Amino acid sequence: xxxxxxxxxxxxxLFAGIFGLFYRHKLPNxxxxxxxxxxxxxxxxxxxxxxxxxxxxxxxxxVFNVYIIVTFTVYIIVLxxxxxxxxxxxxxxxxxxxxxxYFILNAFCRNPLQHIFTNSYVVGVxxxxxxxxxxxxxxxxxxxxxxxxxxxxxxxxxxxLIFHIPYLPFMLSLDWFLIDYNPSIxxxxxxxxxxLMNFCFVVGFIWSEKKYNY
Numbered sequence: 001x002x003x004x005x006x007x008x009x010x011x012x013x014l015f016a017g018i019f020g021l022f023y024r025h026k027l028p029n030x031x032x033x034x035x036x037x038x039x040x041x042x043x044x045x046x047x048x049x050x051x052x053x054x055x056x057x058x059x060x061x062x063v064f065n066v067y068i069i070v071t072f073t074v075y076i077i078v079l080x081x082x083x084x085x086x087x088x089x090x091x092x093x094x095x096x097x098x099x100x101x102y103f104i105l106n107a108f109c110r111n112p113l114q115h116i117f118t119n120s121y122v123v124g125v126x127x128x129x130x131x132x133x134x135x136x137x138x139x140x141x142x143x144x145x146x147x148x149x150x151x152x153x154x155x156x157x158x159x160x161l162i163f164h165i166p167y168l169p170f171m172l173s174l175d176w177f178l179i180d181y182n183p184s185i186x187x188x189x190x191x192x193x194x195x196l197m198n199f200c201f202v203v204g205f206i207w208s209e210k211k212y213n214y
Contacts, residue, residue, distance in 0.1 A: 077096075151209075
């Protein structure tokens with residue numbers, strides 16, 4: 001029963017997505033609106049992933065490989081747009097090229113219908129973490145530090161770090177057979193991390209102000 005809790009993730013995501021649409025007037029440009037896109041894209045992935053095998057008779061690995069390439073590419077685009085220093089922006093472009101090329105190589109080496117691209121996920125998390133910390137470093141080194149909680153981008157960055165940093169070692173432990181797969185524990189962890197991430201999104205939509213979301 002506890003293992004089934006992961007299937008309620010989609011309702012948590014949809015709840016955050018509805019808030020994103022309701023507060024869309026606070027989101028003035030592509031960077032801020034990409035946050036809402038990611039939430040609804042995640043909801044779509046959750047729905048398709050749950051029913052993919054039922055619909056096609058195939059494993060749903062390819063669905064989550066699509067999630068990996070789209071989500072981390074959007075993360076990099078948003079974070080690149082937030083960075084002020086040109087050297088950091090250039091680094092973001094380099095990271096994006098590395099990630100996409102690595103993902104393509106992954107697809108040539110492993111069948112995307114039979115494997116989840118764990119290595120690509122790891123690369124994506126590392127790149128996202130580096131760019132997120134560079135963004136936070138710029139925020140806390142500027143006058144904007146006085147109003148950082150009023151920006152959707154702070155909550156966006158906090159949300160993705162809260163989810164991906166704790167989930168990465170847990171996923172690798174499963175992938176490397178360091179721990180046994182327990183559906184109940186896995187479902188609870190996945191649900192809890194998704195709840196925290198989407199809670200940050202909702203707080204960001206409510207708390208942020210339009211003038212700080214450019």
